[in-house]
Amino acid sequence: MDGKLKNNRLFDFMSIVNEKVNNNLIVQCVKTSLVMIIPMIMVGAFSLVLVSFPMDAYQNFIKNFASGLFYLIFNGVYSATFGMMSVYMTVSVALTYTNMVRKIGGYFFGPVFSSLFAFTLFSGVISENGLVKEALGVDGLFTAIVSGLLASALYCFVQERVGNTAKFYTYGADDVFYMMLKYVYPTFITAIFFVLLSTLINVIFGVGSFRELCINIVTFIFENTGRNFGSTLLYLVIVHLLWAVGMHGGNILQPVADSVFAPAITENQKLIQLGLEPTQMFSKTFIDVFVLMGGCGTTICLLLAILLFGKRRSNKKLVQIALLPGIFNINEIMMFGLPVVFNPIILVPFFITPIITFLISTLAMMTGLVPYATSAVEWTTPVIVGGYYATGSVAGSILQVVNIIVGTLIYWPFVKLIERETQRNSTRKIEQIAEIIDESEEMRKPVNLLELNGDLGIVCRIIADTMISCAGKELPTVYYQPQCDENEKCIGAEALLRISHKEYGLVYPPIIMKLAEEAGILLQTEKDIFASVVKDMDELIRIIGDDADISVNVTGITLKTEEFELFLKEMAEKNPDKCNHITIELTEQATLKIDDEFISRLQRIRDMGYRLAIDDFSMGNTSIKYLESNVFSKIKLDGVLSRHVVTNERSQEIVSTLAKMSKGFNIDILAEYVETEQQKQILSGIGCHQYQGHLYSQAVPLHKLEDMVDTARKE
Known part of the structure; x- marks a missing residue:
């Protein structure tokens, strides 16, 4: 496989694209920011498994034992991690961007506060009806990225041109207080900019926030599309497009899934009660169980491809951590840890695999090899088990296995390619550090490697x-x-x-x-x-x-x-x-x-x-x-x-x-x-x-x- 990769023009082209994308400051910033919040993602993923484990006896136990003490603990951890993920991401983006451009000295509180201010306006987290909790969680990640990048860039721009010329002298003030006074101008100008921009969005589009505008644009596409092969394929494409740029596609399109695809199971059950054959193939259960196994991108296949064919130890360790949540279709650790988001190489099979599994599943049901899904299945139901529950037939589980095998083979060459590119990037970094040392010795200028930025x-x-x-x-x-x-x-x-x-x-x-x-x-x-x-x-x-x-x-x-x-x-x-x-x-x-x-x-x-x-x-x-x-x-x-x-x-x-x-x-x-x-x-x-x-x-x-x-x- 490695030899074939070396002689494959397509993969060579993808390597070039990957290098150019990864050299982009914005992409570097977003990827690094995602890495910085991995601890919260991991804690949140495991708390989500514990709070949503699909077993009635387990759910009754955690909700009733000691007045629901375990449920309160697990749900509390989930709310403090995934429920606040956009806030963590905003702070991470602000710190990462400012550290990368390094256009301001001293502390980085200014860009962080400005980014949080921008996020509050752009997300619409505070509305007339109170706090919009969804805006703080993973649903608001794209808004967090946009807010953090725009606010930090504007803040650094203003600070570089105006902040350093501002004169604030206060008798008796300590150094930290004096430094913070210098940040007044850039913070004030950044705040005014986002107030005006948010107001403009509200007036022109009639929405409460930038986040609401994004959601409306996406959901508008599905008005009057109906439930059919084309609308299901469109749904899959848009969900994965949203994920590619850091937006939680499944959550954003949840209203579409509930209104368009979820009723299909109820219709099938009514037909069965009347002694008729079910007629609705494309349901929410169909998508969750047979297409998006392991989460969006059919990431259970990515997990297996890394386990079976990967050689890089860090990726294997990540998979070992992500495997348990992945079995329950929780894939945030892989999405943000590998990461899949903003990764031009791995995004290719991330799009292709669910489309192929969708086509295989459609063909299997059209030909009668696998019954239609007639039972609603929780999205956290483990793979293999979910196929049987959904169809009431072992054929459903077999279809899942077939899809997993095909998907794993699709991911295989891309896993090898991403590892090759990662190794090449690692080697390049070592060479750059060596050049810094050589230059330091030649110029007789001391350097501290542990204090290097970026x-x-x-x-x-x-x-x-x-x-x-x-x-x-x-x-x-x-x-x-x-x-x-x-x-x-x-x-x-x-x-x-x-x-x-x-x-x-x-x-x-x-x-x-x-x-x-x-x-x-x-x-x-x-x-x-x-x-x-x-x-x-x-x-x-x-x-x-x-x-x-x-x-x-x-x-x-x-x-x-x-x-x-x-x-x-x-x-x-x-x-x-x-x-x-x-x-x-x-x-x-x-x-x-x-x-x-x-x-x-x-x-x-x-x-x-x-x-x-x-x-x-x-x-x-x-x-x-x-x-x-x-x-x-x-x-x-x-x-x-x-x-x-x-x-x-x-x-x-x-x-x-x-x-x-x-x-x-x-x-x-x-x-x-x-x-x-x-x-x-x-x-x-x-x-x-x-x-x-x-x-x-x-x-x-x-x-x-x-x-x-x-x-x-x-x-």
């Missing part, structure tokens, strides 16, 4: 959380890159940390070390790397030989700590025959203060049996000072010098000088990033006789190192 900051925090949970509890994966002499003999290897995150794949090592530093686990991370190398040492000696020299990178920050020195001492005492094969490479030494105390610490570490090396050595003052200490046995050339010897004579002169200097101090010199035979020959000619780089091998897992070493020996 998606990149979220990715960094997710990876950091994973690292924190693993630090000190499990040893990390370490790869080894061979080091060779001029005779092609493998003399050692450098241990390099490799972390493959379950969601973001292989993470650029400098990202890991930077996050470890920011998260306060750098010391523990480097101890874990060291412990991994010690664990592998017996095998490394067997592969490379008794004179194996294994380099382990340790930052200067860590090496200066007493805790790490004690750790090294303990490791040396427990594993003396292993630790005397380890060379500790001092990295990021440029920012270190070289004093007698630090030199003494290095001497004590050397006396434990470890060898010391300087990483990224150049002609800088810091590097030369380390040579004067007489504690190092090896220097590794700066990567820039090593690469440039092929094209830059000055680099050759510098390396030649360093080689002569190191020889005078009886210190080995090794060049990294050796990629061509020409580069190696030049380095050898100017006095550098140890090499590491892709000319010999990239960093490989321990179990592949032996093959690399054997290949080098044969050559």
Whole structure:
């Protein structure tokens, strides 16, 4: 299947569309906002299962036991989650949009309050007849999205042009109060705009709110359509169109379902009582039971497709959570968690699947293979059971199974495609973070990855959380890159940390070390790397030989700590025959203060049996000072010098000088990033006789190192 996806022009086109849609600021904002309210969606979904479980004995129990205590609890949780979902979404959109555009400083209360003000007007939640509760729940999600986006965008626009020039000075006012005073102008202008816009909608269209206008437009389509194949198909299309943009299609079209489709069951029952055959195929039960299994989009099929064919762990975990509600046709977790909403790839089968199941069900009943639905079935009735209850025949359940199989197969390639796109997007984010680090080092401008805004900051925090949970509890994966002499003999290897995150794949090592530093686990991370190398040492000696020299990178920050020195001492005492094969490479030494105390610490570490090396050595003052200490046995050339010897004579002169200097101090010199035979020959000619780089091998897992070493020996 993966191979077919790679060569499919349709899927390639969809990938391009998906990328363009997902790069849109509004779509990014809505998707992120939906993710932010997932906790409330999950709690609400499970409370809905508990409050509407379709079993008479259960319903009697929760409504009568202890004066309906359980019902009050379950219904209360539902009302506080799904019943307030639009309010949560409004706040989420306001915060997400403002954080993304970052056009205002300080607190984000202004956009949030302005968005809630706009939502109150647009939703018509407060009317002459009191509070309209439906406007606060999932029915008002589209209104919440529109209100949050418009109000936040307008607020930020005004704040950028007017708010910063407004002067409010109040003696004795604290900083927070002064900052809030600056928000008066944009809040006031935003409020006036929405008052005028709401009034305009009321006057022109004769409705109480923007939400009412949307509902009227949708329901107007079904006036005088009747109950037939065409009206049922139209109903399905519009329900799913509404869902695609975040509107709860089923709830919005509930009046249509009740007035057009629900009476069909009653008519069939009357005909049966008269001894006649039922004649009404297209009923609300028909739609709920045979078409929208698992909810709109026949999402039970999406759940199964991910379980059976998906590989991404986060999606499978989401499905595991969504499966129980999904069995009862409650699909909000999938709609907003995956999400399906505003997802151009998954929306394709989301539309196609219910139409196909509708056609299959219609054909099955027209040909008499399955009886017409003659019993009203609660929409929360589990799949398979619902088919039998609706038709009074096992054929109804079999039809559901057939539809589920067909629907799952429809979703299958799209699940694979969305996972491929998600992985590609994840890889792109890691590359962007790596670019930020490289730019920071090049410009010598510090950066805090955990404080980055938007998606990149979220990715960094997710990876950091994973690292924190693993630090000190499990040893990390370490790869080894061979080091060779001029005779092609493998003399050692450098241990390099490799972390493959379950969601973001292989993470650029400098990202890991930077996050470890920011998260306060750098010391523990480097101890874990060291412990991994010690664990592998017996095998490394067997592969490379008794004179194996294994380099382990340790930052200067860590090496200066007493805790790490004690750790090294303990490791040396427990594993003396292993630790005397380890060379500790001092990295990021440029920012270190070289004093007698630090030199003494290095001497004590050397006396434990470890060898010391300087990483990224150049002609800088810091590097030369380390040579004067007489504690190092090896220097590794700066990567820039090593690469440039092929094209830059000055680099050759510098390396030649360093080689002569190191020889005078009886210190080995090794060049990294050796990629061509020409580069190696030049380095050898100017006095550098140890090499590491892709000319010999990239960093490989321990179990592949032996093959690399054997290949080098044969050559």
